[in-house]
Amino acid sequence: MYIFAIESSCDETSVSVLRADGNKIEILSNIVSSQISIHALYGGVVPEIASRAHCEAITNVARDAIDKSGISLSELSAVAVTFAPGLIGSLLVGVSFAKALALSLNIPLIPVDHIEAHVAAAYIENEALTPPYLALVVSGGHTSLYKVTDYSEFEEIGASRDDACGEAFDKVGRVMGLPYPGGAAMDKLASEAFEKYDFGKKGALTFPSPAVADNSLDFSFSGLKTAVINHIHNEKQNQKTDVLNDDTRCEIAGAFTKTVCDGISKKLSLALEENKTEYLVMAGGVAANSHLRKAVASVCERRGVKFIVPPISLCGDNAAMTGAAGYYLYKRGLFADSSLNAFASDEAAEEYISNLKEIKAK
Numbered sequence: 001m002y003i004f005a006i007e008s009s010c011d012e013t014s015v016s017v018l019r020a021d022g023n024k025i026e027i028l029s030n031i032v033s034s035q036i037s038i039h040a041l042y043g044g045v046v047p048e049i050a051s052r053a054h055c056e057a058i059t060n061v062a063r064d065a066i067d068k069s070g071i072s073l074s075e076l077s078a079v080a081v082t083f084a085p086g087l088i089g090s091l092l093v094g095v096s097f098a099k100a101l102a103l104s105l106n107i108p109l110i111p112v113d114h115i116e117a118h119v120a121a122a123y124i125e126n127e128a129l130t131p132p133y134l135a136l137v138v139s140g141g142h143t144s145l146y147k148v149t150d151y152s153e154f155e156e157i158g159a160s161r162d163d164a165c166g167e168a169f170d171k172v173g174r175v176m177g178l179p180y181p182g183g184a185a186m187d188k189l190a191s192e193a194f195e196k197y198d199f200g201k202k203g204a205l206t207f208p209s210p211a212v213a214d215n216s217l218d219f220s221f222s223g224l225k226t227a228v229i230n231h232i233h234n235e236k237q238n239q240k241t242d243v244l245n246d247d248t249r250c251e252i253a254g255a256f257t258k259t260v261c262d263g264i265s266k267k268l269s270l271a272l273e274e275n276k277t278e279y280l281v282m283a284g285g286v287a288a289n290s291h292l293r294k295a296v297a298s299v300c301e302r303r304g305v306k307f308i309v310p311p312i313s314l315c316g317d318n319a320a321m322t323g324a325a326g327y328y329l330y331k332r333g334l335f336a337d338s339s340l341n342a343f344a345s346d347e348a349a350e351e352y353i354s355n356l357k358e359i360k361a362k
């Protein structure tokens, strides 16, 4: 079957066409139109501008995705769309487009949760992965650990109690004067730092861990973020400058990245100790971080668990992951009707999907 999928929850307008059969999911096209250059002017996503940019982009992105797939509209079996969580105006653009297309083609409309979609990126071109497994989602809006008990069945076992991991990367990057969004630039700077500095040695620069100091599987990134930002301000005062010198920026990026990787590795080790699993999936925009990929791979290796992480192109927001999650909802007959709305919060998304599951079970 062929699935047409749309993602527009934040600042990427993306449309994908997938071919799915049994446990095999292939990408025929996955067009991502990023608004980063627009929002970079403001140092962060401006919701109103984001919704307008989605409106302007979506028709062309959809047309490109169809053209590139080589599939005609009449061959599509379903339309999957991210309906929550995210920026409400942005989500509504994708949801409205999806509803109109599903209605005009008379095919099912599948409502997809954005977080579950990030994890579903791991199923693409990876037939071996089947639930149950553990999943870590690290993105600009979320840092959560889940037991994935079945396709589209998530049980949260840990989460950030405040800021998301990606948010910390972006805020620290912004204060350091790195281009928006800070994550990718920080990744490169940290690589340089690990060549130059030994952050394991006594007296090396350290920051407070994002692993909450209790037996939970929770994180807290706001203390780390504030500590790094305070350190940057102190350095600027000491150096009597408004712009940090390259060495200081490099050292801070390295110490911050090491602290994030160590904190996440610590809670993951605990999660793997408490939960027997064959696979650990890491997904979301921050899963593109080269240092975090190495750190988590080594935790998994130590614990004898297979580590699955999508290719970098499928870590950030894209519609192929929405289509992959949508495929498994399609198999269960979990369809929305044309009254489908978009929701900003995780809770509203969960409630909507669990209602659909209940109706289906009756």
Ligand code: KG4
Residues within 6 Å of the ligand: 010, 138, 139, 140, 141, 142, 165, 166, 167, 169, 170, 181, 182, 183, 184, 186, 187, 284, 285, 286, 287, 288, 289, 290, 315, 316, 317
């Ligand atoms: O999943 P995503 O594309 O959007 C959300 O659903 O939030 O994640 C975006 C986040 C941003 O915070 C961005 O800075 C971060 O992912 N990111 C990275 C890297 N690439 C993107 N963070 C660290 N290292 C990277 N290489």
Ligand code: ZN
Residues within 6 Å of the ligand: 114, 118, 139, 140, 284, 285, 316, 317
């Ligand atoms: Zn995302």
